[in-house]
Amino acid sequence: MAYPKVILNLDYIEANTGVIAHHCRRHAIQLVGVTKVCCGSPEVAGAMLRGGAEILADSRLGNLAKLRQAGITIPLMLLRLPMVTEAQDVVSLADISLNSEIKTLQALSAAATQLNKKHRVILMVDLGDLREGLLPSTAEKVFKKVYRLPGLEFIGLGTNFACYGGVVPTPENLNQLVTLRDKLERDFQVRLPVLSGGNSSSIPLLLSGQIPPQINQLRIGEGIILGRETIHRNPIPGTCQDTARLVAEVIEEQSKPSIPRGEVSQDAFGEHPVFIDRGERCRAILAVGRQDVTPKGLELLTPGLEIIGASSDHLIIDVTGQHRKFPIGSTMEFVLNYAGLLGAMTSPYVEKEFLYSQNRQGTVKP
Ligand SMILES: *Cc1c(COP(=O)(O)O)cnc(C)c1O
Numbered sequence: 521m522a523y524p525k526v527i528l529n530l531d532y533i534e535a536n537t538g539v540i541a542h543h544c545r546r547h548a549i550q551l552v553g554v555t556k557v558c559c560g561s562p563e564v565a566g567a568m569l570r571g572g573a574e575i576l577a578d579s580r581l582g583n584l585a586k587l588r589q590a591g592i593t594i595p596l597m598l599l600r601l602p603m604v605t606e607a608q609d610v611v612s613l614a615d616i617s618l619n620s621e622i623k624t625l626q627a628l629s630a631a632a633t634q635l636n637k638k639h640r641v642i643l644m645v646d647l648g649d650l651r652e653g654l655l656p657s658t659a660e661k662v663f664k665k666v667y668r669l670p671g672l673e674f675i676g677l678g679t680n681f682a683c684y685g686g687v688v689p690t691p692e693n694l695n696q697l698v699t700l701r702d703k704l705e706r707d708f709q710v711r712l713p714v715l716s717g718g719n720s721s722s723i724p725l726l727l728s729g730q731i732p733p734q735i736n737q738l739r740i741g742e743g744i745i746l747g748r749e750t751i752h753r754n755p756i757p758g759t760c761q762d763t764a765r766l767v768a769e770v771i772e773e774q775s776k777p778s779i780p781r782g783e784v785s786q787d788a789f790g791e792h793p794v795f796i797d798r799g800e801r802c803r804a805i806l807a808v809g810r811q812d813v814t815p816k817g818l819e820l821l822t823p824g825l826e827i828i829g830a831s832s833d834h835l836i837i838d839v840t841g842q843h844r845k846f847p848i849g850s851t852m853e854f855v856l857n858y859a860g861l862l863g864a865m866t867s868p869y870v871e872k873e874f875l876y877s878q879n880r881q882g883t884v885k886p
Contacts, residue, residue, distance in 0.1 A: 523769040523851060524808040525871040526864040528558070530567040532760040537571025537744050539758045543726050544738060545572075552577045552597060554719070554741030557858060559583060559865045562590030563874045568744060569594065575616070577739055581606060584613045599739065601644070601652050607631040611671075616640040618678055618716075620654050625666045632671025639671060642678040642716055647696055649687040651680055656700050663704055676714025676737075677701050682721035682750055689722045691730050698734040723749035723756060742858050764856040766818060766864055768808035768835065770846045775802045788831045802839050804846045809833035812867045817860020821853055 537553060544551045553573030558564040560583020565576050569592070577597035578584050584596045598614040607627035610617055612635060619625055619641050632639040643663065646653030654662055659677075667674050679697050681689045694717055701712050717735035720743035725731045727749075742750055747759030755761050778798040787793050789810075815830040824841030839846055846852060856864060864870045 521871055523767055523871065524812050524864070524869070525767045525873055526856070526861070527765045527767065527873045527875060528561075528564065529760075529763050529875045530563060531875070531877045532747075532763040533564060533745055534567040534571040536747050536756075536759040536763070537568045537573055539756065540723070540740055540743055541572030547726065547729070547731060547733070548736060549717075549726070549731070550574050550714075550737045552716075552737060552739040553744060554578065554599065554739050555583060555587070556580065556599065557741055557745055557862050557865065560586045561865070561872075561874075562587060562592065564745070565590070565592060571744070573744075581609050581613050588613065597739075602628065608635070611635055611637055611639045614639075616642060616675070618642050618644050618652070620644045620652050620662075622662060622665055625669060625672065629669035629671045637671065638673050640673050640675045642676050642714060643674060645677050645679050645697060645700060647679045647681070647687070647689075647693040649681050649683055649685040651684040653679060656696055659700055660704065660707070663708065667708060667710060674710065674712060676712045676716060677704075678714075678716030678737075678739075679718055681718045683719075688751055689718050689725055691725070691732055694718075694722075694725075694732050694735055698732055701734070719743075720748070720750040724751050724754075727756070745861070746858060762855055764861045764864075766808070766813060766854045766856055766860065766870075767851050768806040768812075768854075769851050770804050770848055771807045772805040773802070773839070773846050773848060775800050777801075787829075793829070803828070804837045804839045804852070806835040806837065806852060807833070808835050812870050813856075813863040814859050817857050817863055818854040819857065819860075821855060825852075 541551050551573050552575040553568035554577045555565050556579040560578045565587055575595045575597055577599050579600040595615040598617040602610040602617050602624055604624045604627045608631045611631040628639055644653035645659055646655055677697055681687050705712055714737055715735045716737040720740050722738055723743050747756050747761045778801050779795045809832045811832050815827055826838045828838045829836040
């Protein structure tokens with residue numbers, strides 16, 4: 521099975537990491553490289569480490585296990601709040617986890633005690649985006665109940681933006697995290713040295729020098745892998761955006777009318793598509809579909825081409841405006857956005873290929 525295939529350029533990912541690590545170092549920020557969009561790929565993790573990531577993070581324990589098995593020895597962080605039923609595995613696989621629930625922290629504490637380990641915890645605070653995290657008003661009450669649990673070491677506070685509510689990080693909301701940390705340190709006579717100030721949506725603040733100086737950690741996935749911040753999805757200066765491509769093969773190229781013939785009901789996904797009569801069109805069908813990638817995740821490289829439909833296993837492209845021919849057996853390439861890359865990396869039907877520069881050919885060691 522050669523196609524569909526996702527091709528990741530590891531040199532670009534390493535270079536992108538280097539650019540972001542440079543900005544982080546200028547502000548004494550620790551860079552956490554997030555591998556979740558690449559299913560915890562050890563190859564991608566290796567590129568991140570060479571580029572300067574100091575910690576690796578993923579949302580799934582299975583992916584952290586993969587990184588450990590690949591021989592990676594630096595600290596690993598679990599991004600998604602742990603399931604209480606997986607507390608044992610969290611403690612054995614992750615050095616650090618992000619948390620917001622008392623019951624889960626108690627389970628982690630019990631597991632850590634049993635395994636004779638110290639598990640590091642970042643307490644998540646919701647600063648408006650309304651995904652995970654304690655409201656600032658309840659954080660103190662919860663902290664009081666958990667900060668002395670045996671086997672756990674509370675290393676700091678964290679927050680997340682632009683995931684559910686699309687809320688933008690600002691100096692103001694990030695300063696709330698600083699204030700809360702200072703208050704907890706005072707009231708409980710503890711040290712909470714880590715302030716984990718968000719994901720790729722914090723990159724614009726990082727670049728403009730507006731991140732509060734107390735914020736000393738960022739968890740970056742998309743910014744590294746696709747070279748974009750996630751507020752406006754603008755390219756990060758000095759990084760490469762063409763890191764991930766999908767290649768698929770043409771299995772039909774024929775001219776057909778643009779309006780279906782016969783009584784029109786639902787399509788394969790229960791939707792009622794609308795058609796405009798544009799006359800006879802030349803269309804290519806590619807052997808790739810929703811089982812491989814979301815069509816919205818694909819960006820065509822050639823002007824004049826247009827994706828006009830997708831079902832589970834087929835992608836239909838209008839190629840009328842294009843002089844180049846797409847004969848049967850030829851391939852078409854797409855640049856992948858975040859959603860596209862996530863789907864392609866997750867799908868067992870998509871072949872994965874990693875590109876290295878000449879001198880690194882074949883070496884997959886992180
Ligand atoms: C996914 C995730 C990140 C990384 O997000 P990017 O937008 O890819 O940088 C950081 N933190 C948490 C908690 C996440 O779930």
